[in-house]
Amino acid sequence: QVQLVESGGGLVQAGGSLRLSCAASGRSFSSYAMGWFRQAPGKQREFIAAITTGANTNYADSVKGRFTISRDNAKNTVYLQMNSLKSEDTAVYYCAARTPGRGGWASLSSYDYWGRGTQVTVSS
Numbered sequence: 001q002v003q004l005v006e007s008g009g010g011l012v013q014a015g016g017s018l019r020l021s022c023a024a025s026g027r028s029f030s031s032y033a034m035g036w037f038r039q040a041p042g043k044q045r046e047f048i049a050a051i052t053t054g055a056n057t058n059y060a061d062s063v064k065g066r067f068t069i070s071r072d073n074a075k076n077t078v079y080l081q082m083n084s085l086k087s088e089d090t091a092v093y094y095c096a097a098r099t100p101g102r103g104g105w106a107s108l109s110s111y112d113y114w115g116r117g118t119q120v121t122v123s124s
Contacts, residue, residue: 002026002097002113009093009118012085016122020080022095022115030073033098035111036080038091038120045094049080050105058105063089087124092117 008020022034033052039045049069050058057069068081078095096111103110 002029002032004095004097004113004115006093006095006115006118009120011121011123014085014087014122014124016085017081017083018085018120020082020093020095020118020120022078022080024076024078024097029076029097031100032113033100033105034069034071034078035096035098035105036067036069036078036093037096037108038089038093039117040088040091043091045108047106047108048093050098051078052105053100060106082120085120085122087122090120090122092119 003025004022006022012018035050036048037045038048048060048063051069051071066084071078094117095115097113098111
């Protein structure tokens with residue numbers, strides 16, 4: 001079992017920045033690929049970014065160049081640095097853990113463990 005807890009969400013003006021953190025506990029964090037997803041009101045949960053156990057990264061086109069995912073295995077934490085925020089980035093942000101090789105990094109069903117989410121609100 002892996003427990004994930006997100007933090008760092010809040011209210012920010014358009015053009016601003018936030019850094020989300022996801023702290024993991026339980027089984028070996030470094031053996032999991034990690035992902036960030038978000039869900040806006042009335043919309044489906046969507047892929048944002050992923051990082052492999054070897055620190056390779058992938059991003060949704062909507063955030064490429066603005067968001068950066070990283071991990072610190074010593075701290076059992078994955079981060080999402082969000083810059084140049086837009087009102088359309090408003091959503092609940094979730095982190096998730098995936099066993100490497102189990103499905104694609106952008107697919108919700110590939111992830112075994114999920115956090116409860118943190119709200120990000122961007123005011124225009």
